[in-house]
Amino acid sequence: MEKTQNQLTEGNILKTLLVFAIPFLIANILQSLYGAVDLFVIGKYCDAASVAAVSTGTQVTQIVTSLVTGLTLGSTVIIGQYMGQKNYRRAAQTIGTTLTVFALVAILLTILMLAFERPLLELLSTPAESFELTMQYVAICAAGNLFVCGYNAISAILRGYGDSTRPMIFVAVACALNIFLDFVFVKYMGLGVSGTALATVISQAVSMVCAIIYLKKSSFIFDFKLKSFRPVPALVRELAVVGIPISFQELMIRISFLYLMTVMNGCGVYAAAVVGISSKYDVFAMLSGTSVANALAAITAHNIGAGKPERARRSLWYGLSFALCAAFLFWLWAQLSPQSMIRVFSDDEQVIAAGVPFFRSNSYDYLLVTIVFCLNGYLNGRQKTVWTMISSSAGALLLRIPLVYLFAKYFGDNLGMLGRIAPTVSGIMACYTLAYVLYEGRKSRQRT
Template structure:
């Protein structure tokens, strides 16, 4: 671990954030390619119905991914604060507890997904043409949830330890396998959405297994031995206290996205496909601010653990500035050449028109998330995950969803109104987070 750990409690903040975030950007880019490959290859070898089914299936699985991301981010925070405080025994116990707990949670979520898939697709008002393919996609993808958890947990642990480089290797492996398997299963064997889902879970499983083998052969702080896979009650409660609110926030956030998708689906299959395509492009636009927010969360966690809150506060301002500069490119692109974005996915003219309308207003959010994500990363890193959850619920459930209904169904009608709901919700989130940060409650430790 010595050659890849990074002490984020000392040195130049610009250098620390940038050097730590670059691997994040690469990792997130690969994850975006990972998900986008399904849509691109399905679009290449099938039709609009195939695009719609994978877009809807992916939206459903984002609920699971959000739940897992929240729990593993709790691990990043706790590992980071223990590591910043130089408490190696506590760090190791936290890792063992997180991985063991993750196995049980994964099995529970898998069972719930098998029971609820058809209900979720009905709630989404999935177009009848895409229903069968979307069902196959979700059921197959759900069978690999334990791989999703394992592969995200290992990356989260490494980032808490200040290592943002090795997660890139594991994601790269998954990305390559996913693309190759997509081409074989969707292209050669014509398995449509089912092939895309199978490619995803197999590639994630391979990546997780190779990551465990690799770390086991290195001087990793945690030994992957059966005796170490135990649940420490104290660490479990702290993980749930930190990760629970984040998971709930992510789930509710993605559920609000599903409501948005349901509105789009009710407008027609072209609108459904358009919103799904824009969601894939959105992932790329959010890469820089997302990477900076994750780097900021790790830096904040270590510095709170080391009693250096002012260094964390300074890092917040720097991270927002860098993110805004990067996000400007995507905003300008979406405003000036939205048709080129839709054309990347080989969409037909109706989908292109619908997506162009959506991007006119939705792309405003590309700039706002540069601020919102970093405020969230800062608060999460300081352990204020409950507040972040409440703020997330406020902006997504109580602001974005009602505004989406009002603007898309009543006033502006259509995807232009649907897109405007996102930036309105982001403004509310930014204001609330800023007010809370000024109270200085975030400076208190959670360990």
């Protein structure tokens, strides 16, 4: 445990950041392959309605993922601070509390998804051609919520502990199995959209079980005995105070993107397919930002707990520089050859023609949102989660949704114009979040 903590609070800052963040990046790349492989296989062996079904269904299931990852990031931050303070008993109690709470969250989310699946898809203006297929996809994924919550909780716990390598290994197992099952279920068994959903659920279940078995047999800080799954009320409140604002901001962002999907669904199946394909590239292009942001949350928490705020601030600027360099490569690809990006998922010429202007304008968001992610990751590590919640919610509700409405009203089905919404919102958010970080930095230095 001592060694784990020192890896984040001592030594060369850039090396520490990269050693911790790169497994994050690899794990996020692998995890993103879930949806990407689903869409790739559906695009190659099924029709445009199936592509639209997976695209829309993924947007719905990402609501759950966003809620869960937001809450689990609260665990990462709290465990990280206790590890920085060398309070290992409290860290272990936080782990037990986290796992118990998330088992209950998984059950609740499953009930809600199955109960409100149809009205939600109707609200999203899901194309009639793909409605029933989308219903199948969402229902199967809802049945696997326990595994989504379990895997994400264990990964967040390990990262708060100071270990980003083992989550990467666990997700690698799931990704390999998911790819294999996608081809088996879709190409060879002809299960279509249902096959991709089954592949995702089964692979996540296997990943979670493997993680628990491995950790039980190792010298991990938590023993996984039944008596240890006892939530501590004070820690439940602490997790709620830190995690709920993060989860709420993720929910608001996801709702704003669902509204965009609703508008695009109204433009027809090809526009819906374009946004679905673009969302996969959004994930990959922003992986450097999300990975560094999550790493910064853990590193900042450790260093704040250890009384080293200046080291946390320097980690932010190193991480931001690294993330922007990686995001720039995707931006360049989208500017030079958007057609080749779309062809990875669909050979339909109408989808490609509709997607080119959207990809070119939307890709500026790869750079701008990376800045927002990194700044928010640092602030989350400092438990400034109420600020990030207000900031992200304002961006979603006061900027993105009104802009989608106005652009749709005045520019109709001009996908190039709709693609400008995301970078506009992210640019504004980057400005006011950076101003807040600099203000907090000056205030913190004055206190010391």
